[in-house]
Amino acid sequence: MTTVPELDPVIHAQARLRVVASLAALSQGDRMAFPRVQQLLDMTAGNLSTHLRKLEDAGYVEVTKTHERRTPVTYLALTRRGRTAFEDYAAALRTLLTTDGSETAR
Amino acid sequence: MTERLDGGDLSPAESLALIEQQQGRVERTLGPNIVLLYGTWGAAWFLGFAMLYLAYRGALPLVVGGLVFAGLLLAAIVVTGVHSARATRGVRGVSSEVGAMYGWGWLLGFGCVGAIFAGLGRVGITDEQSALLGPALSLLVVGLLYLGGGALWRDRVQYGLGVWILATDAVSMFAGVPGNYLVLSIAGGGGFLLAAAWFAVRRRVVAP
Numbered sequence: 601m602t603t604v605p606e607l608d609p610v611i612h613a614q615a616r617l618r619v620v621a622s623l624a625a626l627s628q629g630d631r632m633a634f635p636r637v638q639q640l641l642d643m644t645a646g647n648l649s650t651h652l653r654k655l656e657d658a659g660y661v662e663v664t665k666t667h668e669r670r671t672p673v674t675y676l677a678l679t680r681r682g683r684t685a686f687e688d689y690a691a692a693l694r695t696l697l698t699t700d701g702s703e704t705a706r
Numbered sequence: 707m708t709e710r711l712d713g714g715d716l717s718p719a720e721s722l723a724l725i726e727q728q729q730g731r732v733e734r735t736l737g738p739n740i741v742l743l744y745g746t747w748g749a750a751w752f753l754g755f756a757m758l759y760l761a762y763r764g765a766l767p768l769v770v771g772g773l774v775f776a777g778l779l780l781a782a783i784v785v786t787g788v789h790s791a792r793a794t795r796g797v798r799g800v801s802s803e804v805g806a807m808y809g810w811g812w813l814l815g816f817g818c819v820g821a822i823f824a825g826l827g828r829v830g831i832t833d834e835q836s837a838l839l840g841p842a843l844s845l846l847v848v849g850l851l852y853l854g855g856g857a858l859w860r861d862r863v864q865y866g867l868g869v870w871i872l873a874t875d876a877v878s879m880f881a882g883v884p885g886n887y888l889v890l891s892i893a894g895g896g897g898f899l900l901a902a903a904w905f906a907v908r909r910r911v912v913a914p
Contacts, residue, residue: 625732629800636796
């Protein structure tokens with residue numbers, strides 16, 4: 601009876617889960633500048649870049665490079681696919697919680 | 707049976723807590739500080755309209771009352787502008803477009819109030835009439851924009867404040883001059899201060 605849902609390996613790593621969760625907290629159609637995301641995650645730029653590459657490769661995060669007042673700015677946003685993947689992941693976690701008797705919600 | 711997540715070291719409960727914590731941080735950082743904003747506007751209205759009331763009652767020169775009132779409102783505008791710009795720094799897209807459109811609504815509304823007064827000045831208006839109409843028209847703009855903002859962001863407190871502001875505005879018209887300023891100070895400013903206090907208490911209760 602009890603089926604253990606498959607957990608998406610791309611956002612399974614704790615750091616990437618935090619990146620995706622942060623971007624999912626934005627309104628749909630919004631994007632956030634790289635330094636702001638970095639500050640909200642307390643990550644180094646290098647560390648964040650590494651995780652972003654994996655998320656971008658999976659088609660979950662869209663990275664836009666642009667210029668504002670001649671300064672280069674990088675914006676990050678969750679793609680539709682990334683948002684769906686995050687919602688599925690959270691749903692899978694909740695299923696695991698309810699199907700596994702030894703776990704209790706928070 | 708405790709399912710350990712393959713490859714990870716977090717339990718589902720810990721992962722869900724992590725998601726909640728991270729999203730809460732983003733929302734708190736990007737969202738407006740309601741206590742600061744309502745507190746600022748409440749203080750500006752409460753003190754500003756009280757100064758105008760006292761000035762009309764002869765307790766202090768009218769120029770002083772007017773200048774203090776203008777200074778308080780200007781300070782509140784600066785606090786609001788700086789706070790919103792800092793909170794939403796680095797975020798672009800739909801929400802910044804919505805925010806800009808809404809922000810322009812204030813400028814256009816008050817621009818129109820200014821034009822109405824310029825037009826009334828040309829045909830002639832008494833001091834008493836302008837002392838009643840000035841705040842009445844301004845609060846009509848404020849009240850309607852609060853209704854609009856509340857509907858836009860589905861914020862019941864903001865919508866409720868809009869209703870309260872319009873009701874205060876309507877009542878103040880029947881208090882005459884300078885009674886209208888006393889109504890706007892106590893009910894108008896007081897309404898904002900009560901809303902700020904309510905959010906401050908709730909935040910303390912919700913926070914761990």
